Amino acid sequence: MMSRPNSWFRRSWNRTGSSSHLRWRLSPLEHLEAREVMSDSPISFTFINETNLQNTPIFVAMYAKEPVQGSANWGAIAPSNAAAPLNGQTMVFTPFDASLNNTLLTNYELFPNGASSTTITLPNTPGSRLDSARIVISVGGQSKLTIINKDAGVSAPNLGNPDDPNAGIYYDFVEFTERDSDGTLFINTTQIDQVGFPLEVTSTPVDPNVPNGVGIQVSRQDLFNDFTNYINSMGAVDPAALGFLDCISPTVVGAGNIGNPTTFRILSPKDLVQIARTTENPPQAFTSSLTTYFDDAIKALFRSPPGGSLTLNVGNPYPSLNPNDPQTYVFNGTASTETIGAQTYNVLRFVGDANAGSLKDVAFTVYEPIFNIVRNITGSIDQGSTTLTVADASQLSVGMFVFGPGIIGDNQILAINGNTLTLQGASANPITNGAYTFSNAPSFVANKLESSGQMVFACDGVFADNVARFGAPNDAAPDTNSLYSQILANLENQLVSALNRGVSDLNPSQWQDPTNYYRPGSKSNFYSGFLHQGGVSIGNQAYGFPYDDQAGFSSTMAIDNPTAITIRLGAWTQSTALTSQYAVGAGDGSGLVRLLNADQTEALTVTPFGAFTGGVRTATADFNNDGVPDLVVGTGPGRATEVKVIDGKTQTELFTINPFEASFTGGVYVAAGDITGDGTPELIITPDEGGGPRVRVFDGTTFTQIADFLGIDDPNFRGGVRAAVGDLDGDGHGDLIVMAGFGGGPRVAIYSGISLAANGGPKLVEDFFVFEETLRNGAFVTSADVNGDGYAELVVGGGPGGGPRVSVFDGADLVLRNQQTRTADFFAGNADSRDGVRLTMKDLDGDDLADLVTGSGPGGATVNHFLDSSLDGNAVTPSDTFDAFADFTGGVFVG
Numbered sequence: 001m002m003s004r005p006n007s008w009f010r011r012s013w014n015r016t017g018s019s020s021h022l023r024w025r026l027s028p029l030e031h032l033e034a035r036e037v038m039s040d041s042p043i044s045f046t047f048i049n050e051t052n053l054q055n056t057p058i059f060v061a062m063y064a065k066e067p068v069q070g071s072a073n074w075g076a077i078a079p080s081n082a083a084a085p086l087n088g089q090t091m092v093f094t095p096f097d098a099s100l101n102n103t104l105l106t107n108y109e110l111f112p113n114g115a116s117s118t119t120i121t122l123p124n125t126p127g128s129r130l131d132s133a134r135i136v137i138s139v140g141g142q143s144k145l146t147i148i149n150k151d152a153g154v155s156a157p158n159l160g161n162p163d164d165p166n167a168g169i170y171y172d173f174v175e176f177t178e179r180d181s182d183g184t185l186f187i188n189t190t191q192i193d194q195v196g197f198p199l200e201v202t203s204t205p206v207d208p209n210v211p212n213g214v215g216i217q218v219s220r221q222d223l224f225n226d227f228t229n230y231i232n233s234m235g236a237v238d239p240a241a242l243g244f245l246d247c248i249s250p251t252v253v254g255a256g257n258i259g260n261p262t263t264f265r266i267l268s269p270k271d272l273v274q275i276a277r278t279t280e281n282p283p284q285a286f287t288s289s290l291t292t293y294f295d296d297a298i299k300a301l302f303r304s305p306p307g308g309s310l311t312l313n314v315g316n317p318y319p320s321l322n323p324n325d326p327q328t329y330v331f332n333g334t335a336s337t338e339t340i341g342a343q344t345y346n347v348l349r350f351v352g353d354a355n356a357g358s359l360k361d362v363a364f365t366v367y368e369p370i371f372n373i374v375r376n377i378t379g380s381i382d383q384g385s386t387t388l389t390v391a392d393a394s395q396l397s398v399g400m401f402v403f404g405p406g407i408i409g410d411n412q413i414l415a416i417n418g419n420t421l422t423l424q425g426a427s428a429n430p431i432t433n434g435a436y437t438f439s440n441a442p443s444f445v446a447n448k449l450e451s452s453g454q455m456v457f458a459c460d461g462v463f464a465d466n467v468a469r470f471g472a473p474n475d476a477a478p479d480t481n482s483l484y485s486q487i488l489a490n491l492e493n494q495l496v497s498a499l500n501r502g503v504s505d506l507n508p509s510q511w512q513d514p515t516n517y518y519r520p521g522s523k524s525n526f527y528s529g530f531l532h533q534g535g536v537s538i539g540n541q542a543y544g545f546p547y548d549d550q551a552g553f554s555s556t557m558a559i560d561n562p563t564a565i566t567i568r569l570g571a572w573t574q575s576t577a578l579t580s581q582y583a584v585g586a587g588d589g590s591g592l593v594r595l596l597n598a599d600q601t602e603a604l605t606v607t608p609f610g611a612f613t614g615g616v617r618t619a620t621a622d623f624n625n626d627g628v629p630d631l632v633v634g635t636g637p638g639r640a641t642e643v644k645v646i647d648g649k650t651q652t653e654l655f656t657i658n659p660f661e662a663s664f665t666g667g668v669y670v671a672a673g674d675i676t677g678d679g680t681p682e683l684i685i686t687p688d689e690g691g692g693p694r695v696r697v698f699d700g701t702t703f704t705q706i707a708d709f710l711g712i713d714d715p716n717f718r719g720g721v722r723a724a725v726g727d728l729d730g731d732g733h734g735d736l737i738v739m740a741g742f743g744g745g746p747r748v749a750i751y752s753g754i755s756l757a758a759n760g761g762p763k764l765v766e767d768f769f770v771f772e773e774t775l776r777n778g779a780f781v782t783s784a785d786v787n788g789d790g791y792a793e794l795v796v797g798g799g800p801g802g803g804p805r806v807s808v809f810d811g812a813d814l815v816l817r818n819q820q821t822r823t824a825d826f827f828a829g830n831a832d833s834r835d836g837v838r839l840t841m842k843d844l845d846g847d848d849l850a851d852l853v854t855g856s857g858p859g860g861a862t863v864n865h866f867l868d869s870s871l872d873g874n875a876v877t878p879s880d881t882f883d884a885f886a887d888f889t890g891g892v893f894v895g
Helices: 220-235 239-247 269-277 295-302 393-397 453-458 490-500 526-531 811-816
Strands: 009-015 022-028 043-049 058-065 074-079 091-095 117-122 131-139 146-149 153-155 170-178 185-189 199-204 309-313 330-340 343-352 360-368 373-381 414-416 421-423 432-434 557-559 564-569 582-586 593-596 602-606 616-621 630-635 643-646 653-657 668-673 682-687 694-698 705-710 721-726 735-740 747-751 779-784 793-798 805-809 822-827 837-842 851-856 862-866 880-883 892-894
Touching: 058 153, 091 117, 131 564, 170 199, 185 199, 185 564, 199 557, 220 239, 220 526, 239 269, 239 526, 269 453, 453 490, 582 616, 582 630, 593 616, 593 630, 602 630, 616 668, 616 892, 630 668, 643 682, 682 721, 694 721, 694 735, 735 779, 747 793, 779 837, 793 811, 793 837, 805 811, 805 837, 837 892, 851 892, 862 892
Parallel strands: 043 564, 668 721, 721 779
Antiparallel strands: 009 022, 043 117, 058 074, 058 131, 074 091, 131 170, 146 153, 170 185, 185 557, 199 564, 309 330, 330 343, 343 414, 360 373, 421 432, 582 593, 582 892, 593 602, 616 630, 630 643, 643 653, 668 682, 682 694, 694 705, 721 735, 735 747, 779 793, 793 805, 805 822, 837 851, 851 862, 862 880
């Protein structure tokens, strides 16, 4: 990673022990800006639990390097009183004692006894400021981080090894360092290795370059849903992009019951390729198409066609491409086909820029396998030169070389066998990029291979560290099983950024234009592209790969005079968008509607249709986004149909419509839910008995119609239909569920919300019968996520003339596996009743999971509450039972 104001560490992976064991090593970089003297006041770190996992333990483990500049000692960050809860404690750094070697780093419970937040304090005086610190947060179980020793630090989880003790643990981390000289705090949450769950980091004061903080701002469930949708959309124009779906970690045995274990974490392509290349053949080993995904793009970059050109700034870590900048070394390389002796080579002619200043040192390296060393070849080019030429090949056995005119060919060019050569222009970092062969060179001068796809994905190289990777020196093509090739130096971040972002095929002047990044059809690192897209990460900034410093995409905050850091653990599942309030509309014999709270108290009472007493069908949803659920009411049989949306706060009408022809007096059903995924619910209106299976959908913001079609494929059916909205496929868009009304079999049709069109669009599953096919009562329907796995359940109830039977179908099984799994099947009332049962889903107990509310049919006015935890099996009992209307027997509609 390049040094820049918002970059504070470099990461390199170092093998220790077996090939399946990797160790984190962080190396601090000096912040480049001059800063004022900082405050030495302590810094508070506040952790906020917004996971919605009230009964799940959450742990934290912390370690860092010695808070003395220049020391290499690692140690633990622990509370001053280890026996007491963390909240309010001052943390102390203690170097690892030899007795702790090969033991596990201590974890501490972060939110004991259901606490919603915990605050700790770190000293911030010179000599106590921590370096390369890591805060590892784990959900549901303790992380298992082995202390190696005070010199080597801590062994990190190996994401590519399913036998690693952390393989079944949900974890993520925040990294920070305090510069001891002035107290500047550098902090980020990183996605280079993996994405486990949402973490957001904000600071007081703010970093003006990153004012809103950094991190993932969507729920964990939406993270996986959005990633899948993003990759599928890219795959529509470039099928190869579908290989990135493999980045979703496969099922992990022992992952516990938090969320859906089939979406355990999203691995970076680096770790994905590691799994694909492993030789240990673990149970989860698989071959990924991403192993060589970038190879063609790399060849295109390094092997320009004849006449092609590549201009790079090779000296200045700030890529200004300004030839007048004395720190900028610009070389223009033009590929052409030329003959030297009896051989024809693809050659790259380097032209010195006359405006680039005085004498410029240039350098490149060759590998000498006889002595197993890398030799640096240095030379110079002055502003009067027109071409750069290399010394006679016979000099390559000498340690230092010079450049001179006319040594190779009459055209004074560097011959390249099938590849282009890019030279590093800074003498302090004499490293080269690319593959090349000298004309008539001795046998020990090897072809330097361009990076393989693994190197581009790996993102593990410290720039200009001269460490060889992946590719045997004499191979004619990249060899991902060898350890000798490299792509290094100050050029590396520019080249790999271009490859990751899919702009390497464009003119280099376009490489830093964000509008070109991750464009459809480009060969791009879509893992990184996903993390940088709007709505996923704060400010579209994330450590999707360590070259994000290019064009200001770093997600590291640099904070002057830091006083407070807030680390927010995001929601595990998406918000259900369910309120605790629900509406109860009286059935035939009344026109009264009550809006009730979960504790049965009344929030609102209306008679929306005046003296009409044919009953009112209801739904609730927040259409105007004021935080208060609005009331949807529709007329029962006996008059021309009418639907109103009433503001829950002011009781004014937001929308009114006569949805069907005036001659139709059979009544309507209403439903609401967010189909478009814009955060505002849509309004759905269907006819009751006597009407066809027609479904009308209205946009919740403008109330313009967006769909009008027959929801059941039987245009002659006249029993009407009932509708509901629930995100059964977990893609963030409510799916439209249509159930046949009275006179029809209990047939359900489920339409994809994200693909819903004016005429209906595709279905998620084939239509099926939720009860016995011989029944002709139709059924009532509702839908929401009961078990917290991110997929809404399908909940159905008996229709008029049937018993109050309720069945709950697992949404994930239904949509993902085409299995109709009943997780609950019971009677919501007297099993001998034949008045059916009306349904809606609300969050009655505030756990962000859907609870069931039922209303009785004619013969009573009973409302039942069934909490999510009870909706299992056939022995289900309500948590509350009461009559919504005293001395009324016309039944009730809940919504």
